[in-house]
Amino acid sequence: MVIERPDGTGSVRGMEVTTVARQIALARIALGTGLTIAPGLVARSWIGSDATRTGAKVLSAGFGARDVAIGAGLLHALDNGGDPRPWLVVGAAGDLADMLATLAARRSLPFGRIGVAAVAASGAGLSLWAARKA
Numbered sequence: 001m002v003i004e005r006p007d008g009t010g011s012v013r014g015m016e017v018t019t020v021a022r023q024i025a026l027a028r029i030a031l032g033t034g035l036t037i038a039p040g041l042v043a044r045s046w047i048g049s050d051a052t053r054t055g056a057k058v059l060s061a062g063f064g065a066r067d068v069a070i071g072a073g074l075l076h077a078l079d080n081g082g083d084p085r086p087w088l089v090v091g092a093a094g095d096l097a098d099m100l101a102t103l104a105a106r107r108s109l110p111f112g113r114i115g116v117a118a119v120a121a122s123g124a125g126l127s128l129w130a131a132r133k134a
Helices: 019-038 046-051 054-079 086-103 113-134
Strands: 002-004 010-011
Touching: 002 113, 019 054, 019 113, 046 054, 046 113, 054 086, 086 113
Parallel strands: none
Antiparallel strands: 002 010
């Protein structure tokens, strides 16, 4: 898809919805795998030194498994002619919950919370865009 600039001076490539959805799926699987395998390490930038506590590791591993499942479901739908929209919407809901929880606790979290909130907002926005276009 090519989108022309309003002044007619050229064009920019548009985003293909299936490409974006595939990248979302792969990113979820990668992040989820990291959170599941090394929850204390991966979650440290999000919640700080508390990430090494047992309870935080359990929750982080659970969030990681959630993202692996959503990413794998989305990838399966894309590869087998299924409807990717439910997977994209569920992923966006999880990202929005992560972002809102991070913003609510922002004063108690390390500086990395800004990046986590930005990634969550971007993931939610791209997922909803892709769900609308799919």
